[in-house]
Amino acid sequence: MSTHTHAHQFDTPQQQHQATRLGMWAFLITEVMLFSGMFVAYILYRTWYPEAFIEGSSHLDVMLGTINTLVLISSSFTMVLAVHAAAEGKKQAIQKNLVLTLVLGLVFLGIKAVEYSHKFHDHLVPGPNFAHEGIHGGHLQLFYSLYFAMTGTHAFHMIIGMGLLVYLFIRAGKGAFNKDHTAVELVGLYWHFVDLVWIFLFPLLYLLGRHL
């Protein structure tokens, strides 16, 4: 356990550490609430317009979605290795795993950008340029509105997470986590949460109706 000094409102460093992690979990619960609004909207419209949702899903690239899922899970693994290295005070291992996590995050966003540009090219982005020949046109826009809102909010969280990784990398270079690695732990919790959201987004958006 860390031996650093603690803020005056805490009795012990351990208590400070526990309170900090609890605070992070409380924040993550508010993030659950943010995303759950979109998930519930998805559930409602999918039960109302199942054919349109299956049609919309069939235009998504399962291969790219699967690769991105594997990339994100790998980034969670390197993140947990970074937290482990921080707990053991291994500066080089922290930095190596932070860079790996960052690179995997970039790969994820790169693939996402390719997918988005395909959607623009195919006129599948909701709005005046949306064009689709089929009976589900209007309801298909609902699916794509949810697709862009959910994956967009998720990608935005990843961009914030990658900023935090850069911050940790710089701080680790200055040896900031030798005594107290709480910051690495908290960013780790955040990064895993972002992974959790994708774990549900992937089957709900990409995989429905594949058996038809």
Next chain:
Amino acid sequence: MDFPISITLFIGTTLMSTDHESPLKLYATIFGVLLGLTGLTVAVAYLDLGPLNTLVALGIASTKAILVMFYFMHLKGSDKTIQVFASAGFAWLALFVVIFLADIYTRTPIHLP
């Protein structure tokens, strides 16, 4: 939700009992299981199970989520307060979904004279 949790605990305790030394081996195994479950969920999506397709997909996703939370986010072995916070969050999510759908699907249109 009960089934994914019991599977996860089974995987976890089996690993824990064989390896007390380093959590790295545990992390690597969880990572492997997560990759395997991703392959499984894609494969199952191409089988026609009727309405079960969605349930199986959500079951696998929940199992993955619980693995990540228990072992990568260290929810297992965390303080009880943190466990209560996390549980409350997901209990709230369940209430949100159930009450929302109950409201939508039990309303009948009112026909004014």
